[in-house]
Amino acid sequence: MGVFQNPVFEYVRSPDQDAPAPVRHAVAVVGAGPVGLAAAIDLAQHGLPTVLLDDDSTVSVGSRSVCYAKRTLEILDRLGCGERVARRGVGWNAGRVYFQDIQVYSFTLMPEPGNRRPAFVNLQQYYLEEILLEQARATGKVDLRWKSRVVDLRQDGPGVALRIETPDGAYGIVCDWVVVCDGARSPLRQMMGLECRGEVIRDRFLIADVLMDADYPVERWFWFDPPFHPNHSALLHRQADNVWRIDLQLGWDTDPDEERRPERVVPRLRQMLGDREFELLWVGVYSFACRRMERFRHGRVLFAGDAAHQMSPFGARGTNSGIQDADNLGWKLAMVASGMAPVELLDSYSDERVAAADENLLHAARSTEFITPKSRMSRTFRDAVLLLARSYPFARRMVNSGRLSVPAVLRDSALNTADADLFAGPMTPGAPAADAPVVVNGELRWLLECLGNRFNGMYFANGMSVLPGEVAAGIASLTLDRIPVETRVVVEPGNPIELPPGVMKLEDYEDLVAQRYDAGPGTFYLLRPDQHVCARWRAFDAQRARQAVLRATCNEPGRSD
Amino acid sequence: MKLTVEANLADPDEFYAMLIEAHRDLSDEQSQLLNAKLILLLANHVGDPEVLRQALDAAREGIA
Numbered sequence: 223m224g225v226f227q228n229p230v231f232e233y234v235r236s237p238d239q240d241a242p243a244p245v246r247h248a249v250a251v252v253g254a255g256p257v258g259l260a261a262a263i264d265l266a267q268h269g270l271p272t273v274l275l276d277d278d279s280t281v282s283v284g285s286r287s288v289c290y291a292k293r294t295l296e297i298l299d300r301l302g303c304g305e306r307v308a309r310r311g312v313g314w315n316a317g318r319v320y321f322q323d324i325q326v327y328s329f330t331l332m333p334e335p336g337n338r339r340p341a342f343v344n345l346q347q348y349y350l351e352e353i354l355l356e357q358a359r360a361t362g363k364v365d366l367r368w369k370s371r372v373v374d375l376r377q378d379g380p381g382v383a384l385r386i387e388t389p390d391g392a393y394g395i396v397c398d399w400v401v402v403c404d405g406a407r408s409p410l411r412q413m414m415g416l417e418c419r420g421e422v423i424r425d426r427f428l429i430a431d432v433l434m435d436a437d438y439p440v441e442r443w444f445w446f447d448p449p450f451h452p453n454h455s456a457l458l459h460r461q462a463d464n465v466w467r468i469d470l471q472l473g474w475d476t477d478p479d480e481e482r483r484p485e486r487v488v489p490r491l492r493q494m495l496g497d498r499e500f501e502l503l504w505v506g507v508y509s510f511a512c513r514r515m516e517r518f519r520h521g522r523v524l525f526a527g528d529a530a531h532q533m534s535p536f537g538a539r540g541t542n543s544g545i546q547d548a549d550n551l552g553w554k555l556a557m558v559a560s561g562m563a564p565v566e567l568l569d570s571y572s573d574e575r576v577a578a579a580d581e582n583l584l585h586a587a588r589s590t591e592f593i594t595p596k597s598r599m600s601r602t603f604r605d606a607v608l609l610l611a612r613s614y615p616f617a618r619r620m621v622n623s624g625r626l627s628v629p630a631v632l633r634d635s636a637l638n639t640a641d642a643d644l645f646a647g648p649m650t651p652g653a654p655a656a657d658a659p660v661v662v663n664g665e666l667r668w669l670l671e672c673l674g675n676r677f678n679g680m681y682f683a684n685g686m687s688v689l690p691g692e693v694a695a696g697i698a699s700l701t702l703d704r705i706p707v708e709t710r711v712v713v714e715p716g717n718p719i720e721l722p723p724g725v726m727k728l729e730d731y732e733d734l735v736a737q738r739y740d741a742g743p744g745t746f747y748l749l750r751p752d753q754h755v756c757a758r759w760r761a762f763d764a765q766r767a768r769q770a771v772l773r774a775t776c777n778e779p780g781r782s783d
Numbered sequence: 784m785k786l787t788v789e790a791n792l793a794d795p796d797e798f799y800a801m802l803i804e805a806h807r808d809l810s811d812e813q814s815q816l817l818n819a820k821l822i823l824l825l826a827n828h829v830g831d832p833e834v835l836r837q838a839l840d841a842a843r844e845g846i847a
Contacts, residue, residue: 599815606819616827 225433225503226348226463228280233369233389244394247273248559250384251401252372252410255282256347257527257544258403259354263301264552266361267675268751270559273395274364275386277371281355284504285346285431288459288467289442289538290545292332293629293654295339297549300675300753303357304339310353311345311462317442319623323449326611327618331626336734337657338668342538342626344440344461346431350541375400375413375523382522399555400523403544406511408529414520420513420583423534424474425594428481428507430491432466434500444623446608450493455593455623457536458494465503468494469535471593478507510534512587514579518572524551531579533586536593536624543582546629547575553675553751557775562705566776570637578630585625592622629654632754639748639757639770647740655753658734661715662726669735672710672728673753677771679709680728680747681762683719684736694722696764705771707748712736750774786837 238245249265251258254276262272290298290307298304319327331341358364373392374385381396402410411418438460445456454471461467470490472481480486487505514531518524527544551571557563595601610617632638632652639651649656657670681697683689689697689711700707701724711721715731730736739747739758746762748770749755757770772778792798805821806814826835 599819602815603819603823606816606823609816610820610823614824614827617823620823 225501226346228283228348229352231279231366231368233279234367235388235390236365236367236393238395239388239391239393241393244383244396246381246396246398247271248397249273249399249401249555250275250382250395250397251403252276253402253404253527253529254278254351254355254366254368255403255405255527256287256350256354256541257548258401259351259358260297260301260545260548261401261403261526261551262364263303263354263358263361264548264675265556266358266363267301268553268556269363270556271363271365272401273397274358274366275370275372275384276366276368279368281351282347284506285348285461285465285467286506287347287350287535287538287541288344288461289342289542289626290345290350291538291542291627291629292337292339292341293627294542294545295343296654296657296670296753297545299338299671300549301354301357302360303353306353306356307345307350308339308343310349311343312440312460313340313343314440314442314460315341316439317444317623317626319621320443320445320448321608321611321621322447324612326608327621327623336659336732338659338670339657344459344467346461346465347541349462372404372410372413375410377521377523398522398559401551401555402523402525402529403527403548404529406528406532408525410523411515411525411529414523416515416520418511418513418515418530418532420511420532422511422513423509423590423594424596426472426474426476426478426481426507426509428468428470428472428487428490428505430468430470430487430505431461431503432468432491432495432500433464433503434466434495434498435464436466436498442626446621446623448494451490456494457623466500470494472507474509476507478509482507512583512590514576514583518547518575519568524555524568524571526551526575530575531583533583534590534593534624536589537582537585537626538624539582539586539627542627543578543630546578549752550575557705563775563777570635570776574630574632574635574637577632577634581630582627589622589624593624637750637756637774637776639766639773641758643758643760645740645758647738649739649747649755649758651755651757653755655747655749655755656738658730658738659732660712660735661729661731667728669728670753672726673749674708675751675753677705677707677751677774678749678753679707679767680712680735680739680741680749681709682712682736682739682741682743682745683717684712684714684730684741684743686713686717686719686743689719689721693762696762696767697725698722699764700767703768703771705775705777707767707771709746712741748774784831784834786834786841788841 457469459467526547697709748757
């Protein structure tokens, strides 16, 4: 397989540059990385055209982010390109941690069968971006502008004025909303004088992508103090096309420019890989910070991804949390832009994703303390854990080489309707909907792909031979609301129950939907357009569902004004 | 659960001697590692996070 060559996308002069006055757009997204692309696609799928501005003219140089979590893949499924990413990449579920030369810990991230996606798919960032670009173009609603650098942003009441520099001069546009996804250094954040607070970690890491034929299993391998790189940590991970990611801890007192020279890098890799032939494709030296902005909405400007929060890479929480930001923002911005919800809904974007960022930062900070102890005593305890882990199972669970990204449960969100009925299990209001296999019209499908990106209901009619009249009428009435709710009906396999026209029947052929949602006959779940649970009851009542939709969109009377 | 602070060792002198003996001939660095391992082993034995929190607070008291 060939080595990846970065494509160069042509700069195209926009008609906006010849307009007598700045042209007005609904939404500009700044930064065509994974987060900006996901946001633009999501907005397009909600009918909102975007101008997507990027100061470069290619996809990611070097592979950078690698691991895409199950939840990210499910979001990409909703955006229409999860399958392409999963097929292009390599799926994995397991990891091993070594101390010196012995394995002290191993983990499996997905013990449960009956999920469409594995715990993780590894894929070079440039391939992810190529797939997202293809998807963005296919929407016909994303106006991609390469070599377009935002050099000024001014926010007045009704809009945001952007000044954009291009190879043939600067021009201005005015936008109702700006979504900023321009990365950790975020020029726009700096332009607005906004801070990202937290700590910079005093350590450096060498990342290298190498091409080699190797028969290691597709697992995440992490070493503390390995014989080939004493006193430091190392990570090995497979990507697509026989490309392997190697991450070596260097320590703070190293010269990054010196360390990225191939004459330094190759011998280090040779230590690790022995006589195996390899080709060095890309190398970088990085340090990182754990920090976030105080809030992610500033008037008509919304921050997402690394621009809003940065963390240690060891939990694969960067791109994964960024894609979740986009997922959270898309439907809200679309509803606000179309007048279906008040601007307060965008504050919930900030509230929910700040809470998620804090959860990610907490885990990232703990992993960082273990991998890069900040004091001598911290280092002593870390070493004590590793020594004990060789003999004692209890200590193995303390070994922290990165707790890998799991989706945020938006438990405290103001958009949730609190449970009035008793439920067990994890599908609490705020949780991302669990997937499960279902049969639709005799075909094997997945629950999440049957839900779509509007408000959805799930009514459980297991064991029922007819849908109760008031349920059928209620389900029908919800589809006619200003913010419609489309309900799917879940039944046990082979149930011939007649449903009103247009209502999808999901046969729960392994009983996993009912189990995962702790649902019985009559249970009703209300899901948001981003497929998070926002309300559930043991019995269906259209009026309560309607009320929950108003709450989930900040449309409750007396709330928005 | 509450942290036991009443006398609970049958023979306190014996335990103290065992503790000092365990550190015999170790460098400061080695002793620190031994202490750290000991704390982790005992913490796992205790298990209860509330008891551990009380013990940490009591240990920290009066230091800084």
